[in-house]
Amino acid sequence: MIREKAKAKINLTLDVLFKRADGYHEVEMVMQTVDLSDQLLLEERDDNQIVLSCGVPYIPLDNRNLAYKAAALLRERYGIRKGIHITIDKQIPVAAGLAGGSSDGAAALRGLNRLWNLGLTLEELAELGAELGSDVPFCIYGGTAIARGRGEIIERLPAAPPLWVVLVKPPITVSTADVYGNLKVDEIDSHPDTLGMIQALASGNPERIVSGLGNVLEQVTFKMHPEVERLKSQIVKFGAMGALMSGSGPTVFGITDRESRAQRIYNALRGFSKEVYLTRFL
Numbered sequence: 001m002i003r004e005k006a007k008a009k010i011n012l013t014l015d016v017l018f019k020r021a022d023g024y025h026e027v028e029m030v031m032q033t034v035d036l037s038d039q040l041l042l043e044e045r046d047d048n049q050i051v052l053s054c055g056v057p058y059i060p061l062d063n064r065n066l067a068y069k070a071a072a073l074l075r076e077r078y079g080i081r082k083g084i085h086i087t088i089d090k091q092i093p094v095a096a097g098l099a100g101g102s103s104d105g106a107a108a109l110r111g112l113n114r115l116w117n118l119g120l121t122l123e124e125l126a127e128l129g130a131e132l133g134s135d136v137p138f139c140i141y142g143g144t145a146i147a148r149g150r151g152e153i154i155e156r157l158p159a160a161p162p163l164w165v166v167l168v169k170p171p172i173t174v175s176t177a178d179v180y181g182n183l184k185v186d187e188i189d190s191h192p193d194t195l196g197m198i199q200a201l202a203s204g205n206p207e208r209i210v211s212g213l214g215n216v217l218e219q220v221t222f223k224m225h226p227e228v229e230r231l232k233s234q235i236v237k238f239g240a241m242g243a244l245m246s247g248s249g250p251t252v253f254g255i256t257d258r259e260s261r262a263q264r265i266y267n268a269l270r271g272f273s274k275e276v277y278l279t280r281f282l
């Protein structure tokens with residue numbers, strides 16, 4: 001029996017460079033793990049089955065679940081004939097832009113690598129993870145990193161300063177495929193400065209980090225759901241140094257360097273939304 005944490009991510013920057021021939025978008029994004037995680041429990045079974053349990057009712061427990069896919073991929077690739085029961089204690093909001101499913105997939109890969117003594121390196125696990133989804137390789141490593149390609153090429157960065165993050169997930173669902181599908185790459189009004197963000201992180205200066213926040217998918221999701229943009233303004237009004245939408249949304253987050261300020265923003269937002277989380281960079 002093994003336990004493995006699956007941590008959520010936010011995008012500090014998300015830039016799209018062009019649309020590729022394979023339908024994916026070439027991206028450049030600075031990703032940051034935050035202290036909000038699902039917990040996976042991995043238990044061997046005597047039969048040959050992959051069985052999933054999760055307390056959240058609307059999450060698929062079959063081959064659509066990325067943790068299931070991770071187990072199936074390892075079994076197929078390494079000829080493993082062992083059953084596994086994966087219990088997911090879900091804390092990361094679902095379909096939020098926080099890579100919850102991707103992180104469960106990555107945690108299953110890391111945990112099963114240990115349970116089944118496969119001896120795979122993080123690099124090898126990340127390569128397998130890329131077969132499951134674009135965000136999975138980053139979730140294998142976690143921390144602070146830049147992601148390129150369709151998101152699967154990871155360059156790790158030194159740890160960022162421990163800033164506070166207040167996350168709010170509005171009660172709407174956006175499809176990542178639809179958001180990318182509705183993006184007109186030649187109409188992007190302003191691209192984030194990826195290199196500038198890397199330098200800002202290296203400086204450790206919160207003002208510089210916050211002023212570099214940028215996500216080109218915001219313009220698409222804001223057009224589909226104007227309430228997401230309003231929520232972002234509200235976070236700043238309540239005292240965040242800066243705010244941004246994570247991934248394809250709809251979660252927006254605010255950043256501050258002081259815990260007391262973060263707590264105040266959290267309390268204020270709780271009046272507006274049921275899904276508010278107070279967390280920090282990890």
Ligand SMILES: C[C@](O)(CO)[C@H](O)COP(=O)(O)OP(=O)(O)OC[C@H]1O[C@@H](n2ccc(N)nc2=O)[C@H](O)[C@@H]1O
Nearest residue numbers: 023024025027133134135136150151176177180247248
């Ligand atoms: C928005 C982000 O979460 C930011 O971290 C990621 O870019 C998306 O990562 P993900 O959810 O793991 O995405 P995938 O499951 O690989 O792809 C879902 C769909 O999003 C679109 N997609 C995704 C990644 C990418 N670089 N270009 C794309 O156009 C594709 O239509 C794809 O079919």
Ligand SMILES: Nc1ncnc2c1ncn2[C@@H]1O[C@H](COP(=O)(O)OP(=O)(O)OP(=O)(O)O)[C@@H](O)[C@H]1O
Nearest residue numbers: 064065066094095096097098099100101102104135
């Ligand atoms: N382990 C899982 N946990 C949650 N959702 C999952 C999982 N596996 C597959 N899914 C499916 O993936 C969909 C997107 O959920 P998820 O929480 O991964 O979105 P997300 O945070 O937007 O991810 P990303 O940022 O990687 O796009 C869900 O609606 C669900 O049907």
